[in-house]
Amino acid sequence: MTALPRRRLLQAASASLLTPLFPLAAHAEEAAWPSKPIRWVVAYPAGGGSDFLARQLAPQIGRQLGQTIYIENRPGAAGIIGTDNAAKAAPDGYTLLTGDNGAMVFHQAMYKRLPYDPRDFAPVGFMARFPLIVVVNPNAGFSDGRQWLQALKANPGRYSYASPGIGSPHHLAMELLKERTGSFVVHVPYRGTAFASQDVIAGQVPMTVLDTAAGLPLIRSGKLKALAVMSAHRIPTLPQVPTLQELGLRDFEATAWQALFVPRGTPGPIVQRLSVEMRKAILAPEVKARLEDFGLEVLPGDGPALAAFLQKETAFWHALIKARRLAAE
Incomplete structure (x- = not known):
């Protein structure tokens, strides 16, 4: 058998020594985490x-x-x-x-x-x-959640709703409601929750869906009226507001x-x-x-x-x- 050149022998030996060090180095880095x-x-x-x-x-x-x-x-x-x-x-x-x-x-x-x-x-x-809440302008003419749902079903295309944007949880939750109720409500997308809320407060759009972080202060101040929560159960911060399930939409939940x-x-x-x-x-x-x-x-x-x-x-x-x-x- 021909002897390997000295350079190749050295390269092979170096590789065999270094190979086990890579997983050891990785483990050492994980053990030191976080170091910055x-x-x-x-x-x-x-x-x-x-x-x-x-x-x-x-x-x-x-x-x-x-x-x-x-x-x-x-x-x-x-x-x-x-x-x-x-x-x-x-x-x-x-x-x-x-x-x-x-x-x-x-x-x-x-x-x-x-x-x-x-x-x-x-x-x-x-x-x-964040639980989601259906809110309306207090002067929009909706007495409670049940009457609101009846109005949507009876008047296709008459009402519109604001959302913080296309593809937001608020938008999709309302689309789920429309699917379950067979109602047609016009979607008016905004660039963020603040803009959507402002126009509902001003009466430009009658309703929107807000998460609790944005909605609770506006509900507590009386600027908006809560009609229903979209969670499976009532939420502690709004114990008087019914769920959509209580209003007749079985297995409805969106957050x-x-x-x-x-x-x-x-x-x-x-x-x-x-x-x-x-x-x-x-x-x-x-x-x-x-x-x-x-x-x-x-x-x-x-x-x-x-x-x-x-x-x-x-x-x-x-x-x-x-x-x-x-x-x-």
């Missing part, structure tokens, strides 16, 4: 419900991890800009994302071209949800939910630790109290449970979007 500040992307402007939730949790999780977590707001295009930015980040545990119904479920069915895929993310865990994600490929041990720390933070008594006072339903879960939830949500809402031929540009 963590970025939490919120794909909506500062001051909204998504931003509030992230800013309540980030300091608590940061203290638990012994590292700073800072919020980076990247609003625009119904959350697509920020979500896409997070999808393209390194999967190293230093980028988090607040994902919601729109980014993780609706957009995939409503947009012809989406720069990211929900599968670009690994689910960390469900965080909370705006928030969950935590990281780029796909993030090491499993990091994802698992984030899940544990997120749940611990959200259940901290002082944090939980602030979130519930803001109108949130606190429902922390883990990655596998969130993955199963996403499958059900996707099947249900994509079928509705297809049936109603909804689309966004």
Whole structure:
């Protein structure tokens, strides 16, 4: 047998020595995580419900991890800009994302071209949800939820409703109601909750769907009137307001939910630790109290449970979007 050249022998020996070091280095990096500040992307402007939730949790999780977590707001295009930015980040545990119904479920069915895929993310865990409320201008002529539903059915095309935007949970919830009741109500999309609310308060549009974060202050001040909640059960902050199920729409439930994600490929041990720390933070008594006072339903879960939830949500809402031929540009 011909002897290998000295250079090739040295190369082979070096390779055999270095190969085991790569997994060892990866494990060492995971063990040292987090060794620098963590970025939490919120794909909506500062001051909204998504931003509030992230800013309540980030300091608590940061203290638990012994590292700073800072919020980076990247609003625009119904959350697509920020979500896409997070999808393209390194999967190293230093980028988090607040994902919601729109980014993780609706957009995939409503947009012809989406720069990211929900599968670009690994689910960390469900965080909370905002109950949705049907609200009207107090002078719109609706006495209660039952009379309101009867008016919609009896007068197709007469009424319109405002939404924070095409493809928002508020928009899809109202489309579900129209599907279940066979009513025709004209959709008037706005660029955000504030603009939609203002025109309902001014009487330009008679009704809208708001989440508790935006709706409770306006309801309590008397500027808007709550007719029904879209949750499966009445909510503690509005115990006198019936559910749509109580008004005759069986199995009706629609909410705006928030969950935590990281780029796909993030090491499993990091994802698992984030899940544990997120749940611990959200259940901290002082944090939980602030979130519930803001109108949130606190429902922390883990990655596998969130993955199963996403499958059900996707099947249900994509079928509705297809049936109603909804689309966004």
